Amino acid sequence: MDTLPTVQSLLMQRSVFITGHQKFIDQFFEHVRERYFYTRIRELKTFTDPFNSLAKHIESHINAFRYLASEVDKENIYHIELEADFRITATIRSHNGTHKKLIYEKLNVNPSRAIHSIKALCRVLHNSPAFFICQKCHQLIDADFKAQNESCCTYNACNNMVKQPFSFCFVNRINGIYHDGIRAERDCEQIHVYLxxxxxxxxxxxxxxxxxxxxLPIHLTRKEVEHEVELLVDEIKPIKQCGHCEEKIHMDFMYNSMYCYDCATRVYNVVY
Known part of the structure; x- marks a missing residue:
């Protein structure tokens, strides 16, 4: 999963070109906004800065993604057709030029149930088998040249591979990692771990x-970041247990190493 482009990353860098009936295109973007952007925005808005500001930044750019996807661009790697039939076709660059690869097709779409096909199409796009991101050269590569048991170019021949027009910096499957008051968030340069x-x-x-x-380095996988967060939780131990009420609470609500503020004032008559 960490080595695949996301729907968000594809829309953010003109990697998708969409054609078809306007009604279906409207449904596509409505679903994408709700499923792949607004879920994230609503989560971020529950926090204070810097997360609240990040939510506003993402929200301000959503409408631009639709405009970018309506124009053919040399950077396009996917063409989504939303006609009577739904299709996703990948454009794969190679040393011999380009070739097309069909990765999704739904024939004779029922207009009244089109949203179900749109959701299926988005799931395929979000986990597309056409490409992968090499964990060594960090480039988008034709999936036919993926090593059998590793997420890297076959035979480690990164220098010989044709790089697709795509930046892995926009791929974000890291955010949402949260454990006992420690949270990981990724931007275009690195991964920040917050307490x-x-x-x-x-x-x-x-x-x-x-x-x-x-x-942390930006290229770490979700599993690697989760491991780093777990190590920090073990080291910092942000969740403590009150020696009196035995409640487990965040360390900021402990009066000292033994008692929480509530017990300190209510039981031990501490005034602060």
Whole structure:
């Protein structure tokens, strides 16, 4: 999964060209916005900055993706046809030129049930078998040249492969990793690991803030990032257990290493 382009990454860099009936195109973009963009935006908006600002940035660019997908471009690697039949055709560059590869086809689409075919089409696009991202050269390569047991170019011959017009920097299957107050987020340059902290600008008004505690190389897979987050959780132990009420809470709500703020004030008469 980490070595495949996502729907978001394809739309963000003019990799998709869409033609067909306007009604189907409208349904396609409505589904893409909801499934692949707004789910992420709504999640980010539940947090304070920097995540809230990131949500606004993504939201501001969504309408531009539709415009980009309506024009033929030399960078296109997929053509989506939404006519009476639905198809996805990949354009694969090679040393001998280009060739087409059909990766999805649904014949005689029922207009009243078209959304089901659109969802299936998007799933194929999101996990397309036509290409893969080499984990060594970080380029998009024809899947026919993928090593049998590794996510890299066959025989490690990266220099001999034809690179498809695509940047892996836009592929993001990392975000959403969250464990005990530690969260991983990826941008176009690196992966940031944040620790959520609670500040108290006023005695009864906590404020959530996020502190970058580690940066990771952008090419790490989701599994590798999850492992890094688990190591940090074991090291920092952001979730503590109160020695009195035995509740497990974030370390920012502990009065000291033994008791939470609630027990410190309610049971031990601490005033703060």
């Amino acid at each position: 959520s902290r609670t500040e108290w600008p006023h005695p009864h008004q906590p404020k959530k803030v996020y502190e970058v505690i580690k940066t």
